[in-house]
Amino acid sequence: MVERKALVLITGGGTGGHVFPGLAAAEALRGLGARVHWLGTRAGMESRLVPAAGIPISYLRVSGVRGKNRWQQLLAPLLLFMAIIQASLLMRKLRPSCVLGTGGFVAGPGGVAAWLSRTPVVVHEQNAVAGTTNRLLARFARRILLGLPGPFAGDQRVTLVGNPVRAAIAQMATPEQRMAERDGALRLLVVGGSQGARILNEVLPAALALMAASERPRVRHQSGATEHDTCAARYRRHGIDARVDAFIDDMSDAYRWADLVVCRAGALTVSELAVAGVASILVPLPGAIDDHQSANARWLADAGAAQCVRQSEFTPQWLAGQLACFSRVQLLRMAQAAQAQARPAAALDVARVCMEVAR
Numbered sequence: 001m002v003e004r005k006a007l008v009l010i011t012g013g014g015t016g017g018h019v020f021p022g023l024a025a026a027e028a029l030r031g032l033g034a035r036v037h038w039l040g041t042r043a044g045m046e047s048r049l050v051p052a053a054g055i056p057i058s059y060l061r062v063s064g065v066r067g068k069n070r071w072q073q074l075l076a077p078l079l080l081f082m083a084i085i086q087a088s089l090l091m092r093k094l095r096p097s098c099v100l101g102t103g104g105f106v107a108g109p110g111g112v113a114a115w116l117s118r119t120p121v122v123v124h125e126q127n128a129v130a131g132t133t134n135r136l137l138a139r140f141a142r143r144i145l146l147g148l149p150g151p152f153a154g155d156q157r158v159t160l161v162g163n164p165v166r167a168a169i170a171q172m173a174t175p176e177q178r179m180a181e182r183d184g185a186l187r188l189l190v191v192g193g194s195q196g197a198r199i200l201n202e203v204l205p206a207a208l209a210l211m212a213a214s215e216r217p218r219v220r221h222q223s224g225a226t227e228h229d230t231c232a233a234r235y236r237r238h239g240i241d242a243r244v245d246a247f248i249d250d251m252s253d254a255y256r257w258a259d260l261v262v263c264r265a266g267a268l269t270v271s272e273l274a275v276a277g278v279a280s281i282l283v284p285l286p287g288a289i290d291d292h293q294s295a296n297a298r299w300l301a302d303a304g305a306a307q308c309v310r311q312s313e314f315t316p317q318w319l320a321g322q323l324a325c326f327s328r329v330q331l332l333r334m335a336q337a338a339q340a341q342a343r344p345a346a347a348l349d350v351a352r353v354c355m356e357v358a359r
Helices: 016-031 044-050 072-096 107-116 132-137 175-179 197-209 229-236 251-257 267-276 289-301 316-325 326-341 347-357
Strands: 007-012 035-040 057-059 098-103 119-123 142-148 158-160 187-191 218-224 242-245 260-263 280-281 306-308
Touching: 007 016, 007 107, 007 119, 016 035, 016 098, 016 119, 016 267, 016 347, 035 044, 035 072, 035 229, 035 280, 044 229, 072 229, 098 107, 098 132, 098 347, 107 119, 107 132, 119 347, 132 187, 132 289, 142 316, 158 347, 175 347, 187 251, 187 326, 197 218, 197 229, 197 260, 218 260, 251 267, 267 280, 267 289, 267 326, 267 347, 280 326, 289 306
Parallel strands: 007 035, 007 098, 035 057, 098 119, 119 142, 142 158, 187 218, 187 260, 218 242, 260 280, 280 306
Antiparallel strands: none
16 A cells, blocks of 8 residues: 655745745655645735645635724624635545644634644744734644744743745855955845835935945845836935846845845844845834734844834934944844854754654
8 A cells, every 4th residue: 555645734825924934844845755735815925926836725715804994804703714614625625644834814714624623733933923823823733833032932832943944045155255255335235025115215215315425335225116116216316326126036146245134024034134144224114913023123133133223213314324334344243143043944844843743
């Protein structure tokens, strides 16, 4: 009789912060000989990214509750109940060996259905503050894996594994090797996420305009598609030669080039900065649920790897003053401190835990 390969059902999605760790774990799971299936929604990023990675996917009709209007909140329990039934039918059909929840509202029905079918559940929480869905799923989980220190303190099921990042970033040369022969102007990378960040698009050109031309860093700026033309025009208006891209496909190349990164403080972003070994100025997104980006930023700031600044204080004058004070020697020390926090084997560690608990 041919032995059935373990099947891991990954459930999570909505944003890249929940999808990309699952994709990295899926690649590692396949490397260990497991089969992988995904449970997501058609509205989330997983509907595009997961099929592109060659992973079969099934869809639930469900949406989050927080931030919704009252009518949507009233319908949410019914939709959630229906989604759990739908997920339970999928469990019966696929008979997964383990379910890995990576967060986002879609992970809720999948995790509950797994618990009802007595399928082992592994939860991976990316942020330094646990999200609503993962806090609920943790009650049913066999193991709880953390991307950053902080959540579920004292729980014996918890293991800090880090956030899986792209292989190209994990394989980068060390900061010492990259920066050994560099001289001249500092290299500044500005990253606002896939959609860009308006505050970065506004403050960076204005800040550099306040600096003497001889003190300005070289700039590569990811603006997002919507504000690309406006952001590029701001630099031109101030006579600043900057490379402005709507989106950067190869982030490993961008990190490799940079001495300093200015960006938000999403869980994957701070994890990539650590694994790559790059100094940063972090501007947490105000109003983020549970203010999780501030907690993420403190992880690097407390290690001496980053400066963290509230958006209300992130002004052109403040930034120009900070940039004028940085030296490449100081930025190298910060980069080394960042890399000291890194967990480059996170994807493999997540995969191994899933295989350990697989029935």
